[in-house]
C-alpha cells in the first residue's frame with residue numbers, strides 16, 4: 001500500500017526512532033508499504049519517519065541509479081551491490097570511514113530540492129534484516145550516501161542540517177514555504 005510521505009514541517013521528521021525489539025507482522029507490513037511508497041516516488045531510500053512512524057527502520061534500493069555507482073564489501077570481500085538490494089535496515093549503527101566526499105542529494109520530504117552534501121565516502125554498517133537477524137557490510141558510493149541520509153532520518157536529522165550555510169540560505173524561502181504549506185495541510189485535516 002502506498003502511504004503519504006511526510007513533508008518538511010511535519011514534527012515527526014524531527015523525532016528519533018525507537019528501537020525495534022521484535023520484527024512483528026505489523027513491521028513486515030510496514031516494510032512492504034515503505035517499499036511500495038519509495039518505488040512509487042522513485043526514491044532510493046525511505047525512513048520510517050517519512051511515513052509517520054518513529055522507528056529505527058529504513059528501506060533502500062539503489063539499483064535504479066546506474067549513473068551513480070555503489071560499492072559493497074561483505075566480510076572484507078568485494079560484493080555485488082545490486083544483488084544485495086533491496087535492503088532493509090532495522091536498528092542500524094553506522095560508522096563513517098574513508099574521506100568525506102561532496103555529492104548531490106534530494107529527499108522525498110523536500111520535493112524538488114537538491115543540494116550537494118558532504119558525507120563520509122564509505123561506511124561500516126551493522127543492523128538487523130527483515131527477519132530480525134544481525135548482518136553487517138561496508139558500503140561506498142551512492143549506497144554509502146543513501147545509508148547515511150536514511151540513518152540520519154532515524155535520528156531526526158535532515159539533509160538541510162548538513163548543507164553548508166550558503167546553500168541553506170539559498171533554499172530558505174522555499175523551505176519556509178514548504179514548512180508553512182505542511183503545517184496548513186495538517187491543521188486543515
Ligand code: ZN
Pocket residue numbers: 106107108109149153
Ligand atoms: Zn530524506
